[in-house]
Amino acid sequence: MLSRRVIPCLDVTAGRVVKGTRFVDLVDAGDPVELAARYGAQGADEIVYLDISAAPEGRATLLDLVERTARTVFIPLTVGGGVRAVHEMRDVLRAGADKVALNTAAVADPTLIRRCAARFGRQAVVVAIDAARETGTSGPVRWTVHVRGGRDRTGLDVISWAERAVELGAGELLVTSIDRDGTGSGFDTELLRAITERVSVPVIASGGAAGPADFVAAVRDGGADAVLAASIFHQRIYSIAEVKAAMAGAGLAVRLTPRVAA
Numbered sequence: 001m002l003s004r005r006v007i008p009c010l011d012v013t014a015g016r017v018v019k020g021t022r023f024v025d026l027v028d029a030g031d032p033v034e035l036a037a038r039y040g041a042q043g044a045d046e047i048v049y050l051d052i053s054a055a056p057e058g059r060a061t062l063l064d065l066v067e068r069t070a071r072t073v074f075i076p077l078t079v080g081g082g083v084r085a086v087h088e089m090r091d092v093l094r095a096g097a098d099k100v101a102l103n104t105a106a107v108a109d110p111t112l113i114r115r116c117a118a119r120f121g122r123q124a125v126v127v128a129i130d131a132a133r134e135t136g137t138s139g140p141v142r143w144t145v146h147v148r149g150g151r152d153r154t155g156l157d158v159i160s161w162a163e164r165a166v167e168l169g170a171g172e173l174l175v176t177s178i179d180r181d182g183t184g185s186g187f188d189t190e191l192l193r194a195i196t197e198r199v200s201v202p203v204i205a206s207g208g209a210a211g212p213a214d215f216v217a218a219v220r221d222g223g224a225d226a227v228l229a230a231s232i233f234h235q236r237i238y239s240i241a242e243v244k245a246a247m248a249g250a251g252l253a254v255r256l257t258p259r260v261a262a
Contacts, residue, residue: 003253004219005045005226006243007204008233010035012081013053015065017234030234033068039233040073042240043257047077048101048174048204048228050128054082055104056148061088063095070096078174080128089116093124101174103128104147107154107161110168117169126204127170131158131191132178143191150178159194166199173203174228180208182231187214192222204228211238212246219252 010017010032017030036047049069051061061082070077079092080101089100100120106113106127117125130150131143143158162173175195177188187208196203202225205218209229218224232238244254 002225003045003255004247006215006240006247006254007046007048007226007228008035008039008044008240009048009050009206009228009230011050011052011230012065013051015062032065033072035234036069037072039240040075043244043255044075044240045226045255046075047073049077049079050101051081052149056151061092063091066092066095066097078126080126085112086115086119089120093120099124099126099172101126101128103130106165107145107147107156110164113165113168113170117171122169122171125170126172126174127165128174128176129158129162130176130178141190146178158191159198162195163198166201170201172201173199174206175203177207183208184210184231186210187218187222187227189217189222192218192224196223202226212243215243216247216250216252219247220250
């Protein structure tokens, strides 16, 4: 049985890690290099580094910061934000990333997913999907894709886009619930299950973690292969070891590591 991964997320802007609620009201959470080193030592399975201001500002990822972050950890590093072309993905991989997350640019030009997968392999291509529930509509629950750091609603149906992204070559999906992000109200397991039942690639759950029980629910109820969080780790509310211990206690396969100082 494959181990379920626990992944701290570093949302970076202006060279600093930040965290907010529903993608707004951002507050400083620390230095990305220092946090990456801390989480690597604590037993994180991967690190996700997202340059959240790159797409809104129309610029490329800050490669020097990616390089310094990559040098501090010896676990897989996924980097997203500002990658709009195959050569830009190449540059991010050369800077030390193991995988690259595509979001805004992939929605604008879905063939980017196919071209990147053809060049670097689908195992290196992650498609990040920022999802928000549609309100005021009758019938089944529907989620729509948002881009540019959650600023712009596209009208794309999340489930349909997830399926298409996989068909085009995405090797993994990073699914963030905008509604739950930073709220501590738990992962949107209904959203996760709707996607995991329709795709054959690993799905990373993001948005809403308050405690270890939420990580368990994301896997058990949502079908997630990996669970990502930021606030509870940045604020030292729970450690990675505590989360993994709870997951193991619930019968989920995880890579256990010795407890270290948080």
